[in-house]
Amino acid sequence: MNLFKQLAKSLYSPKDIASFRFQGIGKTILYVFVLSLAAIVPASIFLGLTISSSITAAQQTIQSDLPSFAIKNGELTADTDKPLEIKDGELFIVLDPTGSFTSKELELKQNAVGILQKEFVLVSNGTAQSIPYNSAGDFSITKDQIVNFADQTGQLKPVIIGAAIVLLYLISSFSKFVEVTILALLGLMIRSMLKKKVNYKQSWVMSAYSVTLATLFLTIMNAVQAAVPSQGLVIWFVHLVMLYLSIKEVPSKKEPAVIV
Template sequence: MKFYQLFYKSLYDLKVIAYTRLQPITKALLHVTVLALIAFLPFIISSSFTLNNQLNQIKALVETDLPEFTINSNQLHSNLSEPFVEHSDATGFLIVDPNNQYSLTELHQYGNGVALQKNNLISFAEGQAQDISYNLLGVEQMGSDQLLERISELAGFLPILLPLIGFFNYVSLLGTTFLGISLLAVLGLLLRGKRNQLQYKHLWNMSAYSLTLPVILFGWIEVFIPLSPFLLILASIAMLTAVVRKVPIPKPRKAKPTS
């Protein structure tokens, strides 16, 4: 069976997934690599649009009149005794908070906007936040007038930055997926019952293909609706349990008659 045919059938055909116990481990590794990529695509696309929009929002907000401040050794310094807060209907809130008086929860109460805090710049909107340290911006020492220039430079660096962020996040996801499959295969040893012919290597392959539907659904839905990882764990266990039951129980050998 060709790779794409097997991948497609692993979405719904339990018998085919049970058959994968006989597949070489290299095919299972390739399957997991492609599976993680497909599940990761919505996140990287959504993150790219979000980060780009947030940088544009930051740029628009910083172009407004800011109170005097300086950044020395990647830290924000100002004579403000209270956080500076300004609102624009188009871009949201701009908050200068050099003493970190606002927690992330309190920032989210403003809805959407940008906060310049002691060690980082935070863009927040709709319950989500993007944290950008002054170190990442290359801000060692500058004033408020120079910050806009650095933000513009970072926006120009996005075509390089986003693939790098995506690659490292993908590698992290891939490692987590392999770990999850290994643990699921261990659990499979308990689920096999009387199917003693199923060894760990068989269950590892079956676990890898059993994750196809749960991982893709979780990866694509979670971008729009926050989901608990426990749902993915339960769905994966349920899928593997159903697949294991498709493996026939070996018939007991008949004892040879004694002469």
């Protein structure tokens, strides 16, 4: 509960952030994990909805809209002499036994499933993952088998979504710790410039709270799906301003007395 109180405080008061510098490192690490969790809430919701709708759309499309096909000896054959491209919502499904499509072309579709001549391609948010058929050795499969597999996958949707969200959280947490660590190093430069009594541990703790404002702002923008121009520059500018103002609140170093 105290972590959430500090989360609220750190949104508006550099003086409060400066006072947190004496906090234990363990509590600060826990705070960063909590902040990372809050940051992925909108993305987790959208990811879950995307995965769920994509699996459902793929099931229906493969079963109803695609002709019979088979993958054998590392190559796709199908009852069609031209590529088939089906759009279901935001998802594109491509069946291409001719070799016309490439994974690069599928990336342009943002979200797509490609059953291509030599490989299977899955595209999510413009990033393609390719699996060549011959990488599985002596591999063969038919449309009916894929339909059965899709049905089984549909039953595992909660598990797949849960695993995807856990992976997203781990990536988010790692990124946030790297972000705080880099900011803490910059904090040492600010400390020297302002002649403040701040060691690296204290800089790291203050950095962890200084990233809160920009992180929650970005989370809200993601929730309403609003684009932030020059997002990286804006976020780091806010981080640095918050840390600068926080370090400024720390007492200055005492100059040694001069004996005349």
